[in-house]
Amino acid sequence: MSDSKTPLLDELEKGPWPSFVKEIKKAARTSRKAKDLLGQLELSYKDKKTHWKHGGIVGVRGYGGGIIGRFSDVPEEFPGAAHFHTVRVNQPSGWFYTTDALRQLCDIWDKYGSGLTNMHGSTGDTVFLGAGSDELEDIFTELSKAEWDLGGSGSDVRTPSCCVGPARCEFACYDTLALTYDLTMAYQDELHRPLFPYKWKFKMAGCPNDCVASIARADFSIIGTWRDEIRIDQAAVAEYAEKGLDIQSDAIRRCPTRCMKWDGNTLKINDHQCTRCMHCINVMPKALRPGTDTGAVILIGAKAPIVQGAILSSVLVPFMKIEPPYEELKDLIEKIWEFWDEHGVARERIGELIQRVGLGNFLEAIDIEPSPQMITQPRDNPYIFYEEYYAEEKEGGEA
Amino acid sequence: MADEITVEQLADDMYDLVKKAEGKKKYKPNDLIKEVITKYGDKVDKKDGKEAIKLLMDSERCVYSYAGGSFVELAK
Numbered sequence A: 001m002s003d004s005k006t007p008l009l010d011e012l013e014k015g016p017w018p019s020f021v022k023e024i025k026k027a028a029r030t031s032r033k034a035k036d037l038l039g040q041l042e043l044s045y046k047d048k049k050t051h052w053k054h055g056g057i058v059g060v061r062g063y064g065g066g067i068i069g070r071f072s073d074v075p076e077e078f079p080g081a082a083h084f085h086t087v088r089v090n091q092p093s094g095w096f097y098t099t100d101a102l103r104q105l106c107d108i109w110d111k112y113g114s115g116l117t118n119m120h121g122s123t124g125d126t127v128f129l130g131a132g133s134d135e136l137e138d139i140f141t142e143l144s145k146a147e148w149d150l151g152g153s154g155s156d157v158r159t160p161s162c163c164v165g166p167a168r169c170e171f172a173c174y175d176t177l178a179l180t181y182d183l184t185m186a187y188q189d190e191l192h193r194p195l196f197p198y199k200w201k202f203k204m205a206g207c208p209n210d211c212v213a214s215i216a217r218a219d220f221s222i223i224g225t226w227r228d229e230i231r232i233d234q235a236a237v238a239e240y241a242e243k244g245l246d247i248q249s250d251a252i253r254r255c256p257t258r259c260m261k262w263d264g265n266t267l268k269i270n271d272h273q274c275t276r277c278m279h280c281i282n283v284m285p286k287a288l289r290p291g292t293d294t295g296a297v298i299l300i301g302a303k304a305p306i307v308q309g310a311i312l313s314s315v316l317v318p319f320m321k322i323e324p325p326y327e328e329l330k331d332l333i334e335k336i337w338e339f340w341d342e343h344g345v346a347r348e349r350i351g352e353l354i355q356r357v358g359l360g361n362f363l364e365a366i367d368i369e370p371s372p373q374m375i376t377q378p379r380d381n382p383y384i385f386y387e388e389y390y391a392e393e394k395e396g397g398e399a
Numbered sequence B: 001m002a003d004e005i006t007v008e009q010l011a012d013d014m015y016d017l018v019k020k021a022e023g024k025k026k027y028k029p030n031d032l033i034k035e036v037i038t039k040y041g042d043k044v045d046k047k048d049g050k051e052a053i054k055l056l057m058d059s060e061r062c063v064y065s066y067a068g069g070s071f072v073e074l075a076k
């Protein structure tokens, strides 16, 4: 029999995969907080219930977001874990750090916190786990001195995040990193001072592959696309064929709109039918590339289930050029916020509000024309009721 | 009568609202803005309201709290 104090947690270390328990144990060698965290967690497994309390007033001066409060409900037993708040640190666009920057963060965190981090949290931020209430101002001061800032939490703009974009990826149809930085700076107040009915997430993806999964995770998704033709290098297509790629079955037959043709020599794409799904480009990246007239599709309304079920975002603007200073985009964002402020009820995400009031009313309020691309899910009918269209029909019929 | 309503005035009004409601009702930031707009009509707008909340926080009279949504409460 082992005399381990955490027999239940030890089970989670077994097997070949990485274990968070192993990491907490490592941290526990030097951190009282981590040690008591282990103790409390073991107790939770024993009692089959959590010993964390949610919320409370925690934060740093002037900011409404960035710190998520957690208090232990067994603080006498585990004083090191009595306050165990989460600090969200706004990550750099595309999660690019120098090693110096990482060391800087780790030093600050070793000095004040538990040493436990989460790289990265599901919102995207660098996450520091286990800050005491009294340490928050000091942590914030040190971070600020080193030019870091907190991210969002609560009913505000959450830390905007993006795919790696043009920094490493040839598919990027706009500069996701630049836009992420720009929106982060432009909406400082909205990020740090909660004023919305609920959270608001921006995610930028450089192309329809959507590596940040913005379509499922962002209230406002900006997904790169193009409106001219897919660039084809016929010689490179032929080379793929020679090297054994079955172009017919791996590319042509999997094109969702069946808009491609391959006669053994030449690849033809009917670009009017193409939905820019990226499938063929992913299969033959050396031969096919997005067009050159690039921009993004703006989608709205994704959320994970809380009040109602999960919803994916749906198309709001089929194509928009994405170039600094991003005026058109910001005008749109601010109009939507205006409407949400006015009509949203507490804890209602923008997608739910749109479902409640109807897309037609929403579009009218933000001054956008309905378009056939507005569908609730792929391969569905548009969900707009074209009143004017019907009105004209009727008049025409009567005349 | 001075027609101009200052942001300070709005912040004071908001503070009073939060204080009176303590223990009974929690204000969301937007509720406070709506309250002062109701009180002063078109002499103030949403932007003034936002500035007033900023002032309220920066002067450390109030803090944000979170319980499902974000609220404005008295600083301890």
Ligand code: HEM
Pocket (backbone or CB within 6 Å): none
């Ligand atoms: C053990 C049973 C089944 C397995 C393992 C299975 C597995 C799968 C897989 C792997 C896909 C592809 C998903 C993707 O590429 O995203 C798929 C798609 C699909 N399956 Fe099944 N399936 C099963 C039973 C069924 C049954 C019983 C039906 C219908 C009565 C069905 C209807 C479909 C349809 C319609 C799709 C296409 C969905 C789309 O692409 O939109 N499947 N299935």
Ligand code: HEM
Pocket (backbone or CB within 6 Å): A379
């Ligand atoms: C008269 C009867 C039907 C008509 C006219 C019809 C028509 C259609 C059409 C036009 C599509 C869209 C194809 C596309 O997006 O390219 C479709 C898709 C589909 N239909 Fe039908 N359908 C009929 C009956 C059925 C039945 C009885 C079933 C199932 C038992 C069915 C299952 C499906 C499925 C699963 C899809 C989606 C395929 C995909 O997205 O890959 N349909 N149908």
Ligand code: SF4
Pocket (backbone or CB within 6 Å): A163, A164, A165, A166, A169, A170, A171, A172, A173, A205, A206, A207, A208, A209, A210, A211, A212
């Ligand atoms: S979403 Fe597109 S551009 Fe961004 S990293 Fe993925 S493939 Fe590249």
Ligand code: SF4
Pocket (backbone or CB within 6 Å): A254, A255, A256, A257, A258, A259, A260, A269, A273, A274, A275, A276, A277, A278, A279, A280, A281
């Ligand atoms: S991008 Fe998608 S829809 Fe367009 S041609 Fe390629 S596979 Fe077909």
